[in-house]
Amino acid sequence: MKIQLKFFASVREKLGCGSEVLELDVNSVSAHQVRDLLISRGGVWAEVLAPNKALRMACNQQMLNGDVTLQDGAELAFFPPVTGG
Amino acid sequence: MKISVQTSDFDVSNELAIMRSSNPAIGAVVNFVGLVRDRNDGQTVSAMELEHYPGMTEKSLQAIAEQAQQRWNLLDVLIIHRVGVLQPKDQIVMVAAASAHRGEAFAACEFMMDYLKTEAPFWKKETTPEGERWVDARESDSVAKHKWNASSSELQK
Numbered sequence: 119m120k121i122q123l124k125f126f127a128s129v130r131e132k133l134g135c136g137s138e139v140l141e142l143d144v145n146s147v148s149a150h151q152v153r154d155l156l157i158s159r160g161g162v163w164a165e166v167l168a169p170n171k172a173l174r175m176a177c178n179q180q181m182l183n184g185d186v187t188l189q190d191g192a193e194l195a196f197f198p199p200v201t202g203g
Numbered sequence: 204m205k206i207s208v209q210t211s212d213f214d215v216s217n218e219l220a221i222m223r224s225s226n227p228a229i230g231a232v233v234n235f236v237g238l239v240r241d242r243n244d245g246q247t248v249s250a251m252e253l254e255h256y257p258g259m260t261e262k263s264l265q266a267i268a269e270q271a272q273q274r275w276n277l278l279d280v281l282i283i284h285r286v287g288v289l290q291p292k293d294q295i296v297m298v299a300a301a302s303a304h305r306g307e308a309f310a311a312c313e314f315m316m317d318y319l320k321t322e323a324p325f326w327k328k329e330t331t332p333e334g335e336r337w338v339d340a341r342e343s344d345s346v347a348k349h350k351w352n353a354s355s356s357e358l359q360k
Contacts, residue, residue, distance in 0.1 A: 124256070126254060126256055126324065126326060127254050127326035127328070127337060128326075128337045172340070176256070176259055176324070179256070179258055179259035179262055179263075180259075180262075181263075181322060195256060195259070195324075197256070197324065197326070198326065198337065198340070199321075199339075199340030200320075200321065200322070200323060200324050200325055200326060200340065201325065201326050201327045201337075201338045201339070201340050202253065202255070202284060202295075202296070202319060202320065202323050202324075202325025202326070202327070203237050203284075203295070203296050203316060203319050203320040203323075203325070203344075
């Protein structure tokens with residue numbers, strides 16, 4: 119399955135990456151499992167996505183509260199708390 | 204309802220004129236405009252760049268406007284938010300609510316701003332004499348949003 123990853127603001131800058139298509143050899147994965155997978159890359163990934171970071175996630179452009187199972191082709195975004203207005 | 208995410212500036216009087224002329228039942232319009240300040244956290248700010256999440260931003264603003272409409276009897280709502288590079292004194296955001304009487308328009312306007320501050324995917328980056336820095340989210344904005352949940356549960360009691 120494929121997951122479209124998106125990164126914004128300070129998260130995007132620190133990772134040096136705005137988007138990525140993640141291909142996985144599984145039929146089902148949750149948003150937090152994807153986060154853990156990215157953390158396991160180590161380095162800046164582990165630092166920026168660490169569980170203690172004030173990080174927000176959105177699945178298919180909906181703010182995520184808790185976890186969710188991702189469908190093939192889902193869009194998963196990572197970003198800091200928002201500061202508009 | 205008007206929702207817009209744009210790089211260009213907006214004309215408040217023009218937007219309000221369109222709103223007023225749309226429905227003769229409107230008796231009250233409350234409007235908020237947010238501006239770029241030249242100081243923040245003790246530093247001089249010479250420019251501010253607003254990043255957003257195209258697609259999610261528009262959906263999020265639409266959802267906020269719809270929640271306000273469900274909560275109050277509104278005759279029209281408007282949210283305009285700018286993105287890109289802005290200077291001190293520039294307009295960032297305009298939120299307006301129209302209703303028959305002022306109470307609902309006042310409440311809805313504040314509600315939409317409080318939700319926008321904590322839900323809509325925008326991020327501010329300031330340019331200061333010490334370089335660029337991302338603006339941190341404020342706890343007070345989160346508190347401002349939660350007061351609307353508290354008041355709705357009080358109403359249900």
